[in-house]
Amino acid sequence: MAYEKPLPNPDENTQPFFDGLKEHKLLLQYFPSADHYQYPYSDRCYKDWSTDWEWRESAGNGEVYTWVRMHQLYHPSWKAEIPYTLAVVQLDEGPRMHTNLVRVPVEDVHVGMRVKIHFDDVTDEFTLPKFEPA
């Protein structure tokens, strides 16, 4: 069955990030002058305003910062999955990511739960960075 949920829409700046996901790598922006990992993308470090940075691969480990169960239907493609679990994961490198949790029953989800990256190849073109229990 065709994948009908909304797909990412990379732009020039974030194409390397989405290419990385396809290769099962989670890339974060690293700004050396402030020793700071930043997500989501920005052309400037918000700590010291530096514009020098590089992509670095994240270890993909972190913990659940918070989570919810979505019951409201905003887009028809989610109909079969409602209610579904949404989470914010705190990566060990510092940044927090909005994501989906997989391979875990909702009863077991809690703030502080250790998780690791799960690359979900949703189409031939796109891979989504989801998380599963560590």
Next chain:
Amino acid sequence: MSDPIRGQTAICGLGITEMGKVYGHDASWFAGESIRLAVEDAGLQKDDIDGLLVNPGITGMMGSGIGIPLQGYLGLRNLRLLNHMNSYGATASAMVQYAAFAVHHGMANYVACIFSDAPLQQGGSAGAAYGGAGRRGPSGMASLMPAFGFYGANTSYALAARRYMERYGITNNDLGRVSVTQRRYAVDNPHATMRQPLTLEDYHNSRWIVEPFHLLDCCLVSNGAVCTIVTTAERARDLKSSPAYIWGMGQGHPGNFPHAEVEVGTTSGATIAGETAYKMAGVGPEDVDICEFYDCYTYTVLRTIEDYGLAKPGEAIGLYPEDPADPEAELPTINTGGGQLSSYYMWGMTPISEGVIQARGSGGDRQIEKNDIVLCSGNGGTLDTHGTLILSPNAN
């Protein structure tokens, strides 16, 4: 020690239009009604208005909201102060603050501060009015949000609420106690949209929106407008309606930084804004008689109570009765008009409008007897921006 500006300015006019599912009018029309009512309430003439500050609601993001052209629509030809302001839900407080400084220093005499919105359309749902606004296919990393199924403000606040709830052991029943309390006040508020009494059972039976939020944890969506007119204390004294004197003002804007260094969900800008406003007013949390807090969600109220120092972190729920539907239960004097949850959703003007009513003593059946210090909050983004006003019926 208070600041010399304490009590030197006042809200002298208040206009609240019909609220809720009022169809067939745009935001400019509601704005026109609100300023007409406010000028009449103050006993002023149209030409007395020499300042106009506007804050569009969600229709401002949809292209049909009020803005600078409102001056032409209203035919205001004496303006010495004009601005379209935006710090989201903190804007209403910011408008009143800017107006207060302007009148205090002679830049204007009577400044009309207007919030107006008309997102509801006949046959459309409240969720469609808000969820649909500005949803035009994000690009870059933001496009991951719909790809994961994140939509709307309900979700961001539910995420903040969950973290707060797990940290302090707050339950859905606790959130329900806030919801039911505010409805009891709304029953006695003729401006309120939802005036049917509620029970905790009704709360638990209301459908889930984004767990941990039931429908009855979420604010209304309203068509309508509120106008407040700000002037000096000296001018306000001789006008038709009793003034609500402005004692304290403050802002605090923690912003949104998704990083381990910055805590989200268990803090808000109220801590800084409150401290600034308390200092200006020369009062502290122990002096506050009535709170009118921005209550986009039940959770926001608990968070705000704690950040203003009115309860310790995690303990705000202790101010609420176990069963607020019990007629014998004593209610906290918080959101005494029903708030955004039950009365009307005019962003930051909801708390300020009820604050003015309480400070004037014109709250009818819902009037709180001791009203010397009325603390009003505005909050925007997901606890990203915050504004404070402290109002009083007393000039000093």
